[in-house]
Amino acid sequence: MKQFAEQYKLELLENVLPFWMKNSPDETYGGYFTCLERDGAVYDTDKFMWLQGRQVWLFSMLFDKVAPREEWRKLAEQGAAFMEKYGRDAAGNWYFSLTREGQPLTQPYNIFSDCFAAMGFGALYKIQPEQRYYDIAKDTFNNILERRNNPKGAYNKAFPGTRELKNFALPMILCNLSLELEHILGSETVNRFIPEVLHEVMDVFYQPDKGLILENVNADGSFSDSFEGRLINPGHTIEAMWFIMDLAVRLNRPELAEQAVAIALRTLEYGWDQEHGGIFYFMDVQGHPVQQLEWDQKLWWVHMETLVCLAKGYQITGNEACKTWFEKVHAYTWAHFKDQEHGEWFGYLTRQGQPLLSLKGGKWKGCFHVPRALYQVWQTLEKIAQLEPIAS
Amino acid sequence: MKQFAEQYKLELLENVLPFWMKNSPDETYGGYFTCLERDGAVYDTDKFMWLQGRQVWLFSMLFDKVAPREEWRKLAEQGAAFMEKYGRDAAGNWYFSLTREGQPLTQPYNIFSDCFAAMGFGALYKIQPEQRYYDIAKDTFNNILERRNNPKGAYNKAFPGTRELKNFALPMILCNLSLELEHILGSETVNRFIPEVLHEVMDVFYQPDKGLILENVNADGSFSDSFEGRLINPGHTIEAMWFIMDLAVRLNRPELAEQAVAIALRTLEYGWDQEHGGIFYFMDVQGHPVQQLEWDQKLWWVHMETLVCLAKGYQITGNEACKTWFEKVHAYTWAHFKDQEHGEWFGYLTRQGQPLLSLKGGKWKGCFHVPRALYQVWQTLEKIAQLEPIAS
Numbered sequence: 001m002k003q004f005a006e007q008y009k010l011e012l013l014e015n016v017l018p019f020w021m022k023n024s025p026d027e028t029y030g031g032y033f034t035c036l037e038r039d040g041a042v043y044d045t046d047k048f049m050w051l052q053g054r055q056v057w058l059f060s061m062l063f064d065k066v067a068p069r070e071e072w073r074k075l076a077e078q079g080a081a082f083m084e085k086y087g088r089d090a091a092g093n094w095y096f097s098l099t100r101e102g103q104p105l106t107q108p109y110n111i112f113s114d115c116f117a118a119m120g121f122g123a124l125y126k127i128q129p130e131q132r133y134y135d136i137a138k139d140t141f142n143n144i145l146e147r148r149n150n151p152k153g154a155y156n157k158a159f160p161g162t163r164e165l166k167n168f169a170l171p172m173i174l175c176n177l178s179l180e181l182e183h184i185l186g187s188e189t190v191n192r193f194i195p196e197v198l199h200e201v202m203d204v205f206y207q208p209d210k211g212l213i214l215e216n217v218n219a220d221g222s223f224s225d226s227f228e229g230r231l232i233n234p235g236h237t238i239e240a241m242w243f244i245m246d247l248a249v250r251l252n253r254p255e256l257a258e259q260a261v262a263i264a265l266r267t268l269e270y271g272w273d274q275e276h277g278g279i280f281y282f283m284d285v286q287g288h289p290v291q292q293l294e295w296d297q298k299l300w301w302v303h304m305e306t307l308v309c310l311a312k313g314y315q316i317t318g319n320e321a322c323k324t325w326f327e328k329v330h331a332y333t334w335a336h337f338k339d340q341e342h343g344e345w346f347g348y349l350t351r352q353g354q355p356l357l358s359l360k361g362g363k364w365k366g367c368f369h370v371p372r373a374l375y376q377v378w379q380t381l382e383k384i385a386q387l388e389p390i391a392s
Numbered sequence: 393m394k395q396f397a398e399q400y401k402l403e404l405l406e407n408v409l410p411f412w413m414k415n416s417p418d419e420t421y422g423g424y425f426t427c428l429e430r431d432g433a434v435y436d437t438d439k440f441m442w443l444q445g446r447q448v449w450l451f452s453m454l455f456d457k458v459a460p461r462e463e464w465r466k467l468a469e470q471g472a473a474f475m476e477k478y479g480r481d482a483a484g485n486w487y488f489s490l491t492r493e494g495q496p497l498t499q500p501y502n503i504f505s506d507c508f509a510a511m512g513f514g515a516l517y518k519i520q521p522e523q524r525y526y527d528i529a530k531d532t533f534n535n536i537l538e539r540r541n542n543p544k545g546a547y548n549k550a551f552p553g554t555r556e557l558k559n560f561a562l563p564m565i566l567c568n569l570s571l572e573l574e575h576i577l578g579s580e581t582v583n584r585f586i587p588e589v590l591h592e593v594m595d596v597f598y599q600p601d602k603g604l605i606l607e608n609v610n611a612d613g614s615f616s617d618s619f620e621g622r623l624i625n626p627g628h629t630i631e632a633m634w635f636i637m638d639l640a641v642r643l644n645r646p647e648l649a650e651q652a653v654a655i656a657l658r659t660l661e662y663g664w665d666q667e668h669g670g671i672f673y674f675m676d677v678q679g680h681p682v683q684q685l686e687w688d689q690k691l692w693w694v695h696m697e698t699l700v701c702l703a704k705g706y707q708i709t710g711n712e713a714c715k716t717w718f719e720k721v722h723a724y725t726w727a728h729f730k731d732q733e734h735g736e737w738f739g740y741l742t743r744q745g746q747p748l749l750s751l752k753g754g755k756w757k758g759c760f761h762v763p764r765a766l767y768q769v770w771q772t773l774e775k776i777a778q779l780e781p782i783a784s
Contacts (some may be wrong), residue, residue, distance in 0.1 A: 035681075043680040044619060095551070104551040157547060159487070159496040227436060227755065288435040289427075289751040293740060294685035296748065348685060351742070356688065359681040363619065 004330070005381035011338075012374035017062075019343030019360065020367040024055070025075060029101050031082030036361040039342045043359075045100035049087050049113040051366030053094075056080045056120030057180075058367055063127045066375070073127055080124050083117060084136065092143050097363075111151035114144050115173050122181045137184045141177070148174075164219040165228055168236065171200035175243040179250060194247060201240060202259070211266040212285065213237040227291045232283040234271025235302025238264050242309040242376075245316055254317070261313040265321055268306065268329075276352050277332045279303060297356060298349040300365065303333040304373035311380040345370050396722070397773035403730075404766035409454075411735030411752065412759040416447070417467060421493050423474030428753040431734045435751075437492035441479050441505040443758030445486075448472045448512030449572075450759055455519045458767070465519055472516050475509060476528065484535050489755075503543035506536050507565050514573045529576045533569070540566075556611040557620055560628065563592035567635040571642060586639060593632060594651070603658040604677065605629040619683045624675040626663025627694025630656050634701040634768075637708055646709070653705040657713055660698065660721075668744050669724045671695060689748060690741040692757065695725040696765035703772040737762050 023040035024032040026047075034051045035044035059076035063069060086102030087094050093108035094117045108114075118140040125133035148170055150156060158164070174197045182190045204221045205213045215231040218224045241264040248257035271279045278298035284290045306329050314322035336353040337345040344360040359365065415432035416424040418439075426443045427436035451468035455461060478494030479486050485500035486509045500506075510532040517525040540562055542548060550556070566589045574582045596613045597605045607628065608620040615621060633656040640649035663671045670690035676682045698721050706714035728745040729737040736752040751757070 037681070043678075044617075046618065096549070099554060103554045105554050107549045107551055109549050155547060155549060157488070157499045157501050159499055162491060162495045162497050225436075226438065286435075289429070289749040289754060291755055293689060293748065297685060356685065357681040362681060363683055 001381045002385040005378050005385055008374045008378035008381065012371055012378060015343050016345070016371050016374060020055070020371070021071065021075065022343075024361070024367060025078065026082075026100065029082070030078055030085075031098075031102075032079055032367070034361040034366040035363070036344075036359065038339065038358040038360060040344075040360065044362075046105060046363075047082070047098045047100060047102075048363055048366070049083065049094045049096060049098070050110070050116050051361075051364075051368070052079050052083050052087070053113070053116030053118075053120035054366055054368040056083065057116065057123045058371055060120070060123035060127050062371075062375070064123065065379075068127075076120075076124050077128065080121060080133070083120070084132070087117065092139055093147075094140070107155070109152055109155035111144060111147055111170065112173065114140050114147075115170075115177055118144065119177055119180050122184050126183060134184060137181060141181055141185065144174075163224060163226065165216040165224055165226075166204075166219055168201075168205045168213060168215050168233075168240075171197045171205070172236065172240040172243065175201060175240065175247060179243075179246055194251070198244070198247060198256075201244065202256075206263065210285065211263065212270060213240065213263065213267070214285065230284045230286050230288060231290065232267075232270070232285050233281070234267050234279050234283065235281065235299065235305055237267045238271075238279075238302070238309045239305035241267075242305065242312050245309070245312045249316065257313075257316045258319075261317050261319050261322060264306075264309050264313060265319075265325065268325060273298075273351065278336070278349070278351075278353060279306060279329075296351040298336065298351065298353060300337050300345055300347045301369040303329060303337060304369045307333060308373045308376040308380070311377045311384075315380045315384045393773045394777040397770050397777055400766045400770035400773065404763055404770060407735050408737070408763050408766060412447070412763075413463065413467065414735075416753070416759060417470060418474075418492065421474070422470055422477075423490075423494075424471055424759070426753040426758040427755070428736075428751065430731065430750040430752060432736075432752065436754075438497060438755075439474070439490045439492065439494075440755055440758070441475065441486045441488060441490070442502070442508050443753075443756075443760070444471050444475050444479070445505070445508030445510075445512035446758055446760040448475065449508065449515045450763055452512070452515035452519050454763075454767070456515065457771075460519075468512075468516050469520065472513060472525065475512070476524070479509065484531055485539075486532070499547070501544055501547035503536060503539055503562065504565065506532050506539075507562075507569055510536065511569055511572050514576050518575060526576060529573060533573055533577065536566075536569075555616060555618065557608040557616055557618075558596075558611055560593075560597045560605060560607050560625075560632075563589045563597070564628065564632040564635065567593060567632065567639060571635075571638060586643065590636070590639060590648075593636060594648075598655065602677065603655065604662060605632065605655065605659070606677065617678075622676045622678050622680060623682065624659075624662070624677050625673070626659050626671050626675065627673070627691065627697055629659045630663075630671075630694070630701045631697035633659075634697065634704050637701070637704045641708065649705075649708045650711075653709050653711050653714060656698075656701050656705060657711075657717065660702075660717055665690075665743065670728070670741070670743075670745060671698060671721075688743040690728065690743065690745060692729050692737055692739045693761040695721060695729060696761045699725060700765050700768040700772070703769045703776075707772045707776045 023036050026033055031047050031052055032055050033042045037043050056076050056079040059072045063072040086098050094113040095104045095108050096106035096110045096113055118137050121133045121137040178190050178193050215233050216228040241260040244260040245257050279302050281297050281299050282290050282292040282295040310322045310326040336349055346355045347365040348356040350356050415428050418425055423439045423444055424447050425434045429435050448468050448471040451464045455464040478490050486505040487496045487500050488498035488502050488505055510529050513525045513529040570582050570585050607623040607625050610616045633652040636652040637649050671694050673689050673691050674682050674684040674687040702714045702718040728741055738747045739757040740748040742748050
């Protein structure tokens with residue numbers, strides 16, 4: 001475990017971070033380029049608020065948790081300055097994307113832009129306690145709460161009343177976001193908030209008969225026999241389970257951590273590709289054809305989040321299956337996603353495990369899952385190396 | 393050629409049509425199921441107006457052009473009855489999808505639902521000249537023209553004024569739709585209309601320096617260096633080129649047919665997968681990573697439309713490269729898309745040519761491209777077998 005911890009730490013500090021620090025800052029207009037080729041060359045200059053917010057968060061978090069390096073703080077601040085200046089409409093909603101110069105390109109149809117903006121400004125406030133960072137994080141969080149029952153707003157194409165589905169992604173993100181923003185929201189608010197999102201994830205979206213989490217359920221929580229209702233996203237579930245484990249630690253509820261581990265392991269067995277290795281991107285709970293043509297591809301974030309989940313699961317519960325699976329997923333992930341020639345990791349692999357796209361960053365992949373997971377696994381494995389599991 | 397003609401005819405009449413006639417009609421609520429498994433079993437009952445309209449068109453067209461079989465007319469009428477009853481909102485826009493029973497599910501955000509509804513009711517009017525079919529086709533066409541400068545309407549997520557792109561799909565479909573609706577719109581209207589859509593396709597979207605058609609250009613026709621602006625969809629271009637050949641015949645302009653053939657052949661060379669065979673789904677004109685994770689997959693409609701284009705190109709211009717390519721694409725398509733065990737053809741293959749999904753129909757694949765292409769190739773090759781090329 002000590003060796004693994006060292007490997008994740010080195011990869012973070014000496015490969016992945018230097019790649020983003022060198023290639024992503026836009027020195028002319030501010031903010032970050034995220035559309036980076038295999039060697040770091042910028043191939044598109046659009047700026048996606050979702051990814052800008054995540055990068056602000058990442059460098060603020062590193063400054064806070066790893067080392068107070070001035071270059072990290074500066075990088076976080078320069079992204080935040082661009083976001084603050086150009087990122088929101090008059091009502092405080094975050095645009096989905098801007099041009100390189102900061103002109104709005106895509107309307108604020110996507111509430112996850114707001115989630116990651118709040119997360120970024122919240123983390124920045126921790127290392128640079130300026131009132132305006134606090135205000136942006138808090139206002140954005142409140143706006144998310146206001147919008148959360150109809151997150152797509154005017155861009156929602158569902159005809160009202162016929163099949164009102166609710167989606168797993170927002171309650172899942174809110175599990176994590178509420179902890180990330182505790183210093184902004186206050187512990188009392190977070191304490192009131194947690195039971196609600198926990199209930200959504202573990203009672204509403206989790207299906208005990210199947211041992212799986214559905215991506216979409218009817219408004220009343222029942223199963224919707226439709227493309228959306230049958231959808232399983234194993235990576236999403238597994239990522240959510242480490243958010244739940246963090247909540248279990250926060251709440252001192254070991255049985256909740258055990259439950260999260262059980263769901264993660266069940267999902268991993270369900271989603272593992274027996275033929276080629278790796279975890280499928282999308283599945284249909286009834287085994288029907290899915291809508292998503294990319295269903296069989298292997299995505300970086302799915303595998304990175306799984307490593308975090310298994311490391312935490314092992315550290316918190318001592319479940320040996322977490323260790324066995326960690327070694328298996330670790331072997332697959334490092335063999336297939338890590339680029340042996342250039343910095344950062346590939347994002348999208350074919351089912352067979354070959355790179356499908358050469359990019360290191362794009363519209364959906366930025367400076368987030370790879371470094372966050374390397375950090376989380378490093379920290380978690382170091383704890384294991386130092387201590388016995390807290391439960392066994 | 394005579395042998396090929398017979399092969400396409402038999403496949404249409406004895407394999408593909410029986411599959412849809414047996415499995416797709418919803419005898420209880422009307423309309424068609426299109427989500428059909430490999431063996432024809434219904435796996436989802438939602439009804440997509442786009443695919444309903446296409447199926448009404450197909451069976452009406454067959455009745456008109458192949459044989460006046462009562463079962464074909466009935467099948468067309470039963471789909472139209474469902475569409476007429478449930479398919480539109482109060483303003484006459486066609487919903488994207490309905491439940492099995494006819495409740496609206498997805499708002500009319502997609503103008504191609506309207507295009508295929510107009511096409512379906514127009515064809516049905518030809519074989520069953522009832523005033524209401526005429527009215528629906530005509531009203532829908534006029535509505536498309538009104539909406540065409542902002543086809544997504546309120547669902548358009550682009551921020552106004554920053555990067556106003558126009559998309560190739562609508563002018564392309566209008567090339568075909570205007571001819572399909574000539575008996576409704578009148579020849580004078582169509583004559584006025586054709587030059588405008590021809591200009592869009594051949595002058596605005598076609599890039600003479602590259603010999604390729606872009607999927608999106610700036611409002612002024614210039615190149616947009618963005619994910620959308622760099623996008624090439626080889627199948628779309630090649631399909632459009634047979635629409636242009638039909639217009640060339642209608643206008644008696646052999647040089648236009650020659651130009652369409654040249655663009656189709658250039659696109660085919662550009663889009664052909666040298667390693668595994670077949671035609672890529674999406675490409676970036678500058679060779680950058682594309683957004684679409686399904687970019688390397690081989691789609692049924694791309695290959696079917698290419699066969700139509702090459703057959704017509706050979707018949708109309710006598711260009712021998714069309715014949716050579718036809719034989720090559722024919723060999724690939726029949727070897728990989730045709731299901732040797734069950735009716736209809738697979739829709740989605742991996743880059744290597746294996747079925748990616750077992751479905752024969754879904755949200756986007758219905759009773760349209762396979763039978764239309766089989767019909768078109770059959771008819772075209774029969775003409776070649778009977779006649780010399782009209783130009784050489």
